[in-house]
Amino acid sequence: MAKILDRDQFADVQQATRQHLRQHGCGAYTFEDGLALTALSGWKRPQRVLELGTALGYTACCLAHGCASARVDTIEGDATHVALAREQIARHALTHRIAVHHGQFDEILGQLEAGYDLAFFDGFAPPPPIIARVRDLLAIGGILVCANLQLGRGSAARQLAQDLDDASRWQDLASIESGRTAVRLKLNAE
Ligand SMILES: C[S@@+](CC[C@H](N)C(=O)[O-])C[C@H]1O[C@@H](n2cnc3c(N)ncnc32)[C@H](O)[C@@H]1O
Secondary structure: OOOOOOOOOOHHHHHHHHHHHHHHOOOOOOOOOHHHHHHHHHHHOOOEEEEEOOOOOHHHHHHHHHOOOOEEEEEEOOHHHHHHHHHHHHHOOOOOOEEEEEOOHHHHHOOOOOOEEEEEEOOOOOOHHHHHHHHHHEEEEEEEEEOOHHHOOHHHHHHHHHHHOOOOOEEEEEEEOOOOEEEEEEOOOO
């Protein structure tokens, strides 16, 4: 499906995120497989990308890099992360293609227009109502990439697994990050 890439252009941002996490003691755990995201973006050629969980901007840069015409809307609640992400994104000359929205996921999602071609969830455990809203914002044929599936617990995790495994609504494309990140294609508006 997606082309295999072997050089991570944004390894410096990933490294800065790991260092920041050690100092800040926050939730900015960087995604492990940015190359897989870049490859997915290169395969899908999204014009509009939505990301939940910017941290320092590593995965937003990876997604933008995969498709030169893609515009990324990324959401982050921590003001320090927002400032650092904007710096990293500017250093990589991607400011014109990545908009960092400062606020909580539920608040910002309510302000965005539907029609995204690719959405990436990388907050903590994915809450089913947030993933349902992300689904609404995806175009039919759009791709949901949902990380941190192993972090969910109890009924919310069970409900999410059930939602994502509903073959009448999603086509299962693959998984990345050794199965911890689901990749699904939205089949219809239901
Ligand atoms: C796992 S990190 C994202 C890592 C980033 N995608 C990367 O690979 O470098 C999750 C980020 O989501 C933010 N976050 C978590 N829950 C949030 C919420 N409900 N609203 C807004 N931001 C949130 C955290 O502050 C954190 O920076």
